[in-house]
Amino acid sequence: MAIAELVKRHLVDTRPLGVRDYRRLWLGQSVSHVGVAATVVAVGQQVWQLTHSSFYVGLLGMANLIPLIVFGLWGGAVADAVDRRKLLIIGSFIAWAATLLILAQALLHLGNIYLIFAAVAVNATGFAITSPTRGAIIPRILDKELVPAANALNSLVFSMGAVVGPMIGAVALTTGGYAAAYALDALLFTGSLYAALRLPSLPPLGEVTRPGARAVLEGLSFIVSSPVLLMSFVVDVIAMVFAMPRALYPQLTAERFGGSSLALGMMTSAMAIGSVAGALFSGWVGRVSRQGVALVVVIAVWGLAVAAAGLAHELWLVVAFMAVGGVADVISSVWRQSILQLYAPDEMRGRLQGAFMVVVAGGPRLGDLRAGATATALGLSGAWVGGGIACAVVVLAVGLSVTGFRDYRAR
Incomplete structure (x- = not known):
C-alpha cells in the first residue's frame, strides 16, 4: 500500500486531460510532434x-x-491583442505550408541547401506564432492549480514525440528517403490544425495594447524588472548555448558508428527518452519550493551528462547519458514555464510567452551554431565534452551568485 501511494504521488498529474479543449490540444500535439521530430532528423541528415x-x-x-x-x-x-484561437490557426497553417515546401523539394530531388534553409525559416515563423499563443491559451482554459500539471503533460507529449519521431524518421529515411519523412510530418501535423480549429473563441482580457515595438518592450521590461524571471531565462540560455550537442549528431554517427541511420535515430531520441521518464514521474516537481537553487542544480546535471555522453564510445552509453540529461531538462522546463505563466497577468501572457519561446527555441539554435563552429575549430570531442563541462561550471557560478534567484521559493 505504501509503495502504491508513493508511486501515485510521483506519477504525472492527468487531471488537465479532463478539460475537453485542453485534451484536444494535447492530443493534437501528441500526433504532430512525431512528424516534427522525424523532420528534424531528416533535414539535419x-x-x-x-x-x-x-x-x-x-x-x-x-x-x-x-x-x-x-x-x-x-x-x-x-x-x-487578438483572438488567440484565430492566431493559433494562422500560425499553424504557416508551419504546415513550410512542411509541404520541404516535402516538395525532396520529391523533386532539387538538392538545394538554400531552399531547405528557406523552408526551415518559414516553418520557424509558424512555430514562433503558435508557441507563445498556445502557452497563453493554457491558463485561459484551465484552473490555475492545473497549470503546472498541464506543463508536465505538455513536456511529456513533446518528449514522447521526440522519442518516437526520430526512430520513425530513421526508418522512413532507410525505406523511403527524405520525402517519406517529410510526408509523414505533413500528414500528422493535421492533428494540431484540427485541435486549433475546435477551440472556442478566446478574445483578449483586460487592457489591450496595440501590437508593435512598444508592446514588445513592455513585456521585456517586465522580465528584466524581475530577477527571478530574468535568471530563469539566463540559466536556460547557458544550458542550451554551452551544452546542446544536436548539430554534432551526424558527425558523431559518421565517425563512431559507421553512419548508421539507426544510430542517428537512437542518438536523437536519447534525450527525449529521459524526458519521458522525467515527465511521467513529475508528480513531485510541484512540491519543490526552492526552485531557484533546484533549477541551477538540474542544469548543472544536464551539462555533466552531456559531457559524459561525448566521452562515450559505445552507443548505449551515449543514449544513457543523454537520457539523464533529458530528465534534468524536462524538470527544468516544467518549473520555468509554470513560474512564468502564473506570475504574469493575462494581458501580458502572450508577450512573456513569446520571450520564453525565443529563449527555449532560440537557445538550442545558438547551441547548434556554437557546436558546429567549435567542432570545426576544436574537433568533435572538444566541442561536445568542453561545452558540457563549461555549462555546469558557468550555471553554478552565475545562478548561485544572484541572491533573489538563489533564495526564491515558489508561492
Whole structure:
C-alpha cells in the first residue's frame, strides 16, 4: 500500500486531460510532434549529406533563430491583442505550408541547401506564432492549480514525440528517403490544425495594447524588472548555448558508428527518452519550493551528462547519458514555464510567452551554431565534452551568485 501511494504521488498529474479543449490540444500535439521530430532528423541528415559539414548543419539553427526572435516576440504581442484561437490557426497553417515546401523539394530531388534553409525559416515563423499563443491559451482554459500539471503533460507529449519521431524518421529515411519523412510530418501535423480549429473563441482580457515595438518592450521590461524571471531565462540560455550537442549528431554517427541511420535515430531520441521518464514521474516537481537553487542544480546535471555522453564510445552509453540529461531538462522546463505563466497577468501572457519561446527555441539554435563552429575549430570531442563541462561550471557560478534567484521559493 505504501509503495502504491508513493508511486501515485510521483506519477504525472492527468487531471488537465479532463478539460475537453485542453485534451484536444494535447492530443493534437501528441500526433504532430512525431512528424516534427522525424523532420528534424531528416533535414539535419539531408544537409549533412549535401555538405558533409557540421558547420552547415549548425547553420540550420540560424535559419530557425532569426524568425523565432522576430516573430516570436511579435507573435506574443499579437496574442495579447487578438483572438488567440484565430492566431493559433494562422500560425499553424504557416508551419504546415513550410512542411509541404520541404516535402516538395525532396520529391523533386532539387538538392538545394538554400531552399531547405528557406523552408526551415518559414516553418520557424509558424512555430514562433503558435508557441507563445498556445502557452497563453493554457491558463485561459484551465484552473490555475492545473497549470503546472498541464506543463508536465505538455513536456511529456513533446518528449514522447521526440522519442518516437526520430526512430520513425530513421526508418522512413532507410525505406523511403527524405520525402517519406517529410510526408509523414505533413500528414500528422493535421492533428494540431484540427485541435486549433475546435477551440472556442478566446478574445483578449483586460487592457489591450496595440501590437508593435512598444508592446514588445513592455513585456521585456517586465522580465528584466524581475530577477527571478530574468535568471530563469539566463540559466536556460547557458544550458542550451554551452551544452546542446544536436548539430554534432551526424558527425558523431559518421565517425563512431559507421553512419548508421539507426544510430542517428537512437542518438536523437536519447534525450527525449529521459524526458519521458522525467515527465511521467513529475508528480513531485510541484512540491519543490526552492526552485531557484533546484533549477541551477538540474542544469548543472544536464551539462555533466552531456559531457559524459561525448566521452562515450559505445552507443548505449551515449543514449544513457543523454537520457539523464533529458530528465534534468524536462524538470527544468516544467518549473520555468509554470513560474512564468502564473506570475504574469493575462494581458501580458502572450508577450512573456513569446520571450520564453525565443529563449527555449532560440537557445538550442545558438547551441547548434556554437557546436558546429567549435567542432570545426576544436574537433568533435572538444566541442561536445568542453561545452558540457563549461555549462555546469558557468550555471553554478552565475545562478548561485544572484541572491533573489538563489533564495526564491515558489508561492
